Amino acid sequence: MRVIAPQDVLAAAAADPHSTAGSLRVPDFLTALPAIGAGKRDRILADLQISPVKRLGGLGTRQQQALRAWVDTRFPLPSPREGRSRLLVLAGPTAVGKGTVAAHIRENHPEIHLSVSATTRAPRPGEQDGVHYFFVDDAEFDRMIAEGELLEYATVHNKFRYGTPRKPIEAALAEGKTVLLEIDLQGARQVRAADPSANLVFLLPPSWDELVQRLVGRGTEDAEERARRLRTAKVELASQSEFDHRVVNEDVATAAREVVELTADSAR
Ligand SMILES: Nc1nc2c(ncn2[C@@H]2O[C@H](COP(=O)(O)OP(=O)(O)O)[C@@H](O)[C@H]2O)c(=O)[nH]1
Ligand SMILES: Nc1ncnc2c1ncn2[C@@H]1O[C@H](COP(=O)(O)OP(=O)(O)O)[C@@H](O)[C@H]1O
CATH class of the missing domain: 3.40.50.300 (P-loop containing nucleotide triphosphate hydrolases)
Incomplete structure (x- = not known):
């Protein structure tokens, strides 16, 4: 079964800020990811200039893009499946x-x-x-x-x-x-x-x-x-x-x- 990628959560939040994904606090999103503890979470928030009170659905465009870029680097998606697998x-x-x-x-x-x-x-x-x-x-x-x-x-x-x-x-x-x-x-x-x-x-x-x-x-x-x-x-x-x-x-x-x-x- 397909595991939900963090990118899917970000996309859902961007599509609908009032969805479950959108109402998730950014720090909670981060610590739900593998190998991200409280220390790393705070450093990432500081680097991306995102306040810990923010929810995924409440991010501005620049913050959304910064978070997505960080997720893509840290958790690269497998090569696109569409039309490729035999x-x-x-x-x-x-x-x-x-x-x-x-x-x-x-x-x-x-x-x-x-x-x-x-x-x-x-x-x-x-x-x-x-x-x-x-x-x-x-x-x-x-x-x-x-x-x-x-x-x-x-x-x-x-x-x-x-x-x-x-x-x-x-x-x-x-x-x-x-x-x-x-x-x-x-x-x-x-x-x-x-x-x-x-x-x-x-x-x-x-x-x-x-x-x-x-x-x-x-x-x-x-x-x-x-x-x-x-x-x-x-x-x-x-x-x-x-x-x-x-x-x-x-x-x-x-x-x-x-x-x-x-x-x-x-x-x-
Ligand atoms: N898991 C699994 N399901 C299969 C396999 N081969 C056929 N099926 C499924 O078994 C079901 C019954 O198939 P069949 O006996 O041909 O009867 P049908 O429902 O009348 O087409 C269908 O839903 C098929 O998709 C297989 O190798 N593995
Ligand atoms: N596009 C279609 N339009 C109309 N009847 C169809 C179509 N595709 C399949 N059928 C008919 O529907 C019935 C079920 O199809 P079948 O291939 O046995 O289904 P499945 O393998 O999914 O159980 C068959 O009688 C088949 O002829």
Whole structure:
């Protein structure tokens, strides 16, 4: 999960002086930072000519700029993630169209390596082992976890386990390819923890009603299961701010293009 950078707090305070960030006193902001104690705090305030009674939202422009410059020097941001990382994660609520968008990308962008997950669920008609998923039993999934073969794994919809095999991804990245993972929210968080430079994309439905329609229209779950997934979807939609990018899946080809444009290859 993305850790909030001090720069984010300053930006929030500048955007809205009455926000929580804006009402934070500058000395409290400073001592919340790693390795800044009372002594250093007072020296920094003196250097930047900021009174200790000031709140972040009450700083003048020059003071804001001075504080931001100090933060940038002391806590440099990692290189910008936007459009750069070659590890792209596509997540989003049930039935938003993750699988459909990923399939469109697989067909039209052979240069992008689409990760094939391992799963303990049974194949559906038409699904091929090694193409759509690696279908494994519980013992094999346990073995893959024990041997460290999975980059991330999770139990999805309280039922079956799904995981991303690490080796093929490392091989594709080593070849300079862009890798796309179509996984659930828990998995996306684990990937972020394992590789903070990963690019996280959240696929959104055009509306809640449309999401319900797609779930019903797909016809793969009964009413009880649909209700359960929709409850999970509400929670998942609330997590969208953890993601680097949001793409609305109104039209499959457009959404697929927007996802591809976030990859390193198209940014070059
Ligand atoms: N964490 C994680 N989730 C996965 C992985 N592969 C697929 N998923 C998620 O598992 C869920 C169920 O996928 P699937 O069985 O194909 O059923 P669907 O919901 O009908 O598409 C989807 O939300 C996928 O995003 C994986 O390797 N890791
Ligand atoms: N842009 C779209 N417009 C209309 N229907 C869509 C769109 N994207 C996906 N669908 C349909 O919505 C349903 C759910 O899509 P799916 O890819 O299975 O979702 P997910 O993988 O996110 O669970 C499918 O019936 C699919 O055909």
